[in-house]
Amino acid sequence: MSLVDQSRVLNFTFDGKNYQGFHGDTLASALLRNKVSLVGRSFKYHRPRGIMGAGSEEPNGLVEIHKGKVCEPNRRATTVKLFDGLEAKSQNRFPSLKYDLLSVNDLFSPFFAAGFYYKTFMWPRSFWEKVYEPAIRRAAGLGRLSHAADPDQYDKGFLFCDLLVIGAGPAGLWAALNAGRAGKQVILADEDFHMGGRILSDNPEIAALSGHEWVAQILAELSALANVRLMPRTTIYGVFxxxxxxxxxxxxxxxxGANTRQVLWKINAERSILAAGATERPIAFANNDRPGVMLASAVRTYANRFGVTCGSNIAVFTNNNSGLETNAAHIIDTRQAHYVSDTMGRHRIKALRLVSGEKIRTDCLAVSGGWNPNLHLTCHKRGRPVWDDALACFKPDPKNLPEGMSVIGAANGSFSTIGAFRDAQNVLMDDQIKCEKPPNVDHIDYEVSAFWHVKSKKRAWVDFQNDVTAKDIELAHQEGFSSVEHVKRYTTLGMATDQGRTSNVVGLAVLAEATGQSIPQTGTTIFRPPYTPIPLGALAGRHKGQDFKPVRQTPSHDFAQEQGATFVESGYWKRAQWIARKGEKGWRDSVDREVLMTRNSVGVCDVSTLGKIDVQGRDAGKFLNKVYVNTFSTLKVGxxxxxxxxxxxxxxxxxxxxARFSDTHFVMTTTTANAxxxxxxxxxxxxxxxxxxxxxxxxxxxxxxxxxxAGPNSRKLLEKIVDPAFDISNENFPYMGCQELTICGGVRARLFRLSFSGELAYEIAVPTRYGDSLIRTLMKAGEEFEVVLYGLEALGVMRIEKGHPAGNELNGQTTAANLGLSGFVSKKKDxxxxxxxxxxxxxxxDGLALVGFIPAHSGGKITNGAHFVEKGAKAIPENDLGYMTSVAWSPMLNSYIGIGFLKDGKNRLGQIIEAKDYVRNNHLEVEVVSPHFFDPEGGRLRG
Amino acid sequence: MKINHPLLGPRDASEFVYLGDANLINRPNAKSETAAQEFYDYQYLRTNNPGEHKELWFHEQGDRSWLVVTRNTLTHEIKNVELARNIARARS
Known part of the structure; x- marks a missing residue:
């Protein structure tokens, strides 16, 4: 009895052809059910390839999943759960899977051995970037991106548990069940959509039930436990x-689809049990990559779980007794000195030849080279596996596991069902968790005799996904690459998307044979996250499009939008940059108008983005003395x-x-960027x-x-909205004053007489909820003065006209002296x-000093970032005199103006130097002037 | 990583901002005769020994406490977490 529901038929296409599968199928099982044995072409030689495995280790069966213009490449057919309407396509072939032009590479294979690119594309040097690289890039790579936007939604989340069980085979199920019964908060995660692990594939009798029935019973009990969370299709990809x-x-x-496609979880677990099972490995022999040559365990999975027979005349080639469980017509067992020497067949295996010379007809060769524990997660905190001679595999080092982790079952080298149950029982008992006696199951000990490679003059594949053969590894060794890390990089062994799940240990064994060393002497393999590839979409989660980062809107955002403002990003903030009016041809028209209207009458600008920090306490003044260069303890209230x-x-x-509002209360502002x-x-x-x-x-x-x-009419405008009880006349509220007052009939507000523009100016603050109302009130009340809403550009022009430093000048490389502010530094205090x-x-x-610049000849355009040199001097670092930081067109001066840092600048006023801008290729002579271009005496702001 | 905040319990490291060596708490006295050298050492010189390291973390997405975390830089094991304020107070 299989685990697919034959009453629920699902339609799908592969390379445009219609097929049918059943609910419970993977794409791989559905293809095999439809006798599709050729599913792709290999990476380098474009060899015909078929499905080899039945799980996430699959190296061959990589396909594209399509929907409309969107395509997801390199999906393993063995892990894609079949759904109705699925469209899949094979990869790495042109024009078609059966007739692939680049399969000519296979004929030239003697040239394509390891290091081919390094040795071949050496000369002439000028060909590297223009000829070789584009040609190689066109031929290389698996799968193609569609370049269409990913239409799906991904989420992220956090989970917490007492015990995380990784893998839901016999070991994981038994551990989760008993921990769950004991009341622990348990998460059981398994990468498969059907939990049960190898029990589903081998269907052994457990507690007098079929394996499938036993799994169903356990899952039913687990589902009923409120403290257990079952997470099928969930890969634990990394340990942190x-x-x-x-x-x-x-x-x-x-x-x-309509729903979230994938969720990236961060699971916080007090304890974890790794029960990730094991992966069968192939044996290297000539032409072992033909479609129809499969892992023996996968052949049993397709038979028992999916009800699909992979051939009508199956042969088994094995070095261990697990291979013998496969239902087969022919057994070739290395332990009886029987070896496969070669296979025949073009698009599918038709026959095999033994070393003895005997030829056997077969349409499916099930290979078992033994089992590798899935110990990947034990390496993520630098744990190194240890070699076990009897089991011929690496096992996790129990002394070097991630904190709180235990490893049980096949992941720990316990390759029998009873061994899995007993491991689970032992670990739980160590944790003082009551564990029931394991159910009855046939006891079969795993017996393996290490055998890796049938030597041959022909190519024997080790890494199927990256097309690395035993000969490539031997060649690498001959050429002096004897460290396994070097061999990996030279041959690309184990560096494909499967990260060498089926190939690493076999490759190591072939290298060990070549070097005459043992496998542990030759090296080990270590694994890094992720266990299986993670789509970038899942890593991004909801952070895409306009949700890529948060958006902060100012209180006047809606109003500014209604006025037709253009916004600019300033950190997360969106600030109005300028507000265009009808008939204005470019942004400069708008900015010039905003500056002139403000300087001639009055303008309003949203400055809510400036950081505001409330500082309170008996020592507030003393504290500010410590953090500012100048003294604040002496600042008067108001x-x-x-x-x-x-x-x-x-x-x-x-x-x-x-600003100081009381003896113990200051309000500080910071720049927007540094808040x-x-x-x-x-x-x-x-x-x-x-x-x-x-x-x-x-x-x-x-x-x-x-x-x-800001502007000459700013006081008149404010007098219209400030409640009459408060006096804001020049006499009673002079420049640099502040007060708390009410406006518009009782709304709490703070008024500061501050000026960034150099005009008579104020900043008025109200609780944010009144912000929208206040901007509308100000603009309405200001109609009689032709009040203007101005944006960040006009604000910048006016501050450059006044020579005030801002972000461009406070660039992390300037001191108080550079900024012309050394007079502010108090001598009396630290x-x-x-x-x-x-x-x-x-x-x-004679260090850099902030000064102003104007073009020496009218009509010149100053650009920022330009470096200064003496007139006629070469633009080389030795001659560098400083650089321009901020520039603007000044509508008041009718000229470009700039401020910047110039060596000994204060003593150079009136001199002509050169400003060199090699980014824009704009070079001109500039005159050094005071940075206070407009109203240098400051009469306007005190008026 | 998780940081066991002395007031709030274990919190995810993503809530914190890292500053650096906890010796930054020991700001030299500006009135000292050798203040220039002492401030230079304080600002720029670190021993950077592998192993246990006392360092400053700021719970920016939390209660704004500055914490002194004793972390092993080889294993990331966190041995101790204290309020920087308490350490600074004990010093003065």
Missing amino acids: DHGIYGALETKTDEIG RCRYGLMLREDGMAMDDGTC GRVFRHLEFCRQCLWPEMDVHLISTTEQWAQYAV CIGKVLSQREGLAAQ
Whole structure:
């Protein structure tokens, strides 16, 4: 009795031809059911290939899954669960699977041995990039990407458990069942869509039931336990620090279905039991890659689980007794000195020849070269497997496992069903978990006699996916590559998408034969995550398209959008860059208008993105003295001050203003970009450096909507909305004042008389929920003044006109002295960065200084990033005098203007130098001027 | 990785931001005669011994505590997690 439901027929296509399979089939079992034996072409020689295995180890049966324009390449047919409407195509063939032009490579195979590319495409050197590489790239690679967007949805999640059981074969089922009965929180994960492992494939009698019936009974009990989570189709792909396991759960193979396709889980487990089973390995012999040559275990899986016979005249070639369980007409057992020397047949095996010369007709050759425990996850924390001579395989080193992990069953080298049950019982008993006596099952001991390779002059495949033969490995050895790591890289053994699941140990054995050493002397294989490939879509999860990163919108976002604003990303924020009006031909038109309207009357700009940090406590002033270069403890209540912060290495970190609302309450602003970083730094200072201070911090960036209101009419505009009880006249609310007041009939607000534009200007803040309402109120109230909404570009133009440093100048390489702010550094107190800022090289008198630049000849265009040299000097590093940081078109000066850092700049005012911009190829003479281009006396902002 | 926060229990490492050697807590005295050398050492010199390492982590996606984590850089085993504030207070 098989485990497919013959009453549920599923239609699918392969290479455009219609077929039918059943519910419970994999694509591989459905193809074999339809007698499709040729499923692909090999990587290098384009040899015909058929299905070899029945699980995730499959090296041959790689197909593309299609839906419309979307295509997913390199899917193993053995792990694709069949669904109705599935469209699959074979890979690596042209024009068709049966008649593939590049199979000519096979005839030239003597030339394509290991190292072929290294030896052949050497000369002439000029051909490397232009001729050889494009030609090789066209021929190489498995599968093709469709370049269409992935239509599917992927999710991520976290899970927690007492015990994670990895693998649901006899060992895993028995461990999960008993731990579940004992009340443990258990997760049982298995990569297959049907749990049961080899029991499904071999269907042994267990507790007087068929294997299939026994599995069904156990799964029914597990499903009924509320503390057990069954996760079929879930691959534990990696073991990480502190009991964290990466898992990929596949919900469906259908592309573009309605539901989430895959979920990437991070599982936190107190304990784990690895019961991942074992993988059968092939034997290397001549032409062992023909369709119809399969792993013996896979032949039994197709027969018992899927009800598919892989041939009508099956032969078995084995070096162990598990191979003998396969229902076959011919047995070739190496332990009786019988060996297969070659196979015949073009698109499918037709016959085989023994070393004795005898020819046997067969349509399916089931090969068993013994079993390798699936110990991959035990290596993810640098554990190295140990060789077991009796079992002829590597086993996990029990002394070197990831913390909290035990290994049981075939993964631990216990290759019998009873051994699997007993391992589970022992591990649970060690954990003081009651475990029932294992069920009755026939006891068969695994017997193997190491045998790897039937020597031949013909090619015998070791790595089927990367087309590496025993001869390639021997050749690599002859050419001096005797370390297994070198052989892997030279031949590409084990480096395909299957990561050498079937080939690594055989390859090692062939190398050991060549070197005359034992296998453990020759080397070992170590495995890194992931156990099986993880689609990039699953790693990205929901972080794609507009959800790639979070979007932060300012309080005036909706209003700005209604006004036709163009937005620019500033970190996660979207800020209005300019707001175009009808008839404006380009962004410059809009920006020039916004600047002129603001400077002539009044403009409003959303500055809510600036970081705001509330600093409170008896020692708040003292604390600010430590983090700013200038003094804040002396700042009067109701006043603001500009502050500069250094890093401890003496470089400028950030600047902003800080307002004092009471003896114990300051409100600090930071630049938009550094808001998070400054807050983290202040917490470090508070907790780690001055824990004795009474000071508390909280970020209020998102709690306040804040608008700059700038221009000669800004006070008149604000007087219309500030409640009459509050006086904001120049006499009572001078430049750098701050106060808490109410507006619009009782709405709480903070008003700061600050100016970034150089105009009479204010910043007004209200709780964020009033932000939208306030921008509309301001714009309505300002109609009589022709108020303008201005964006980030106009803000930038106005600050360059005033020579204020911003992000371009605070670039992590500049000091207070460079910025012209050394006068701000208090001589009376220590602060972060002060000591190291006094180092000779940073404090040099003739160092870089921030100055302004205008074109020496009218009509010139200044560009930022340009480097300065003396007139006529060559543009070489030795002559470098500094660089331009910010430029703008100034509508007030009717010229391009720029600010930047120039060596000894303060003493060069009036000089003509050259600005060289090799990125844009824009070179011109510029005049060095004061960076305060507009209203240098500051009369406007005090008015 | 998981960090066993002294106040909040085990938390995923992705909630934290790493800074570096915990010696950054011991900021030199600016009034010292050898302040320039002491600050240079403090800012730039690390021993970087393999094995147990005391380091600063910030619970940015959490309660904003700065923590001193004793982690073995060879095995990632975390031996001890303390509030940096408590260590800084004990020092002064």
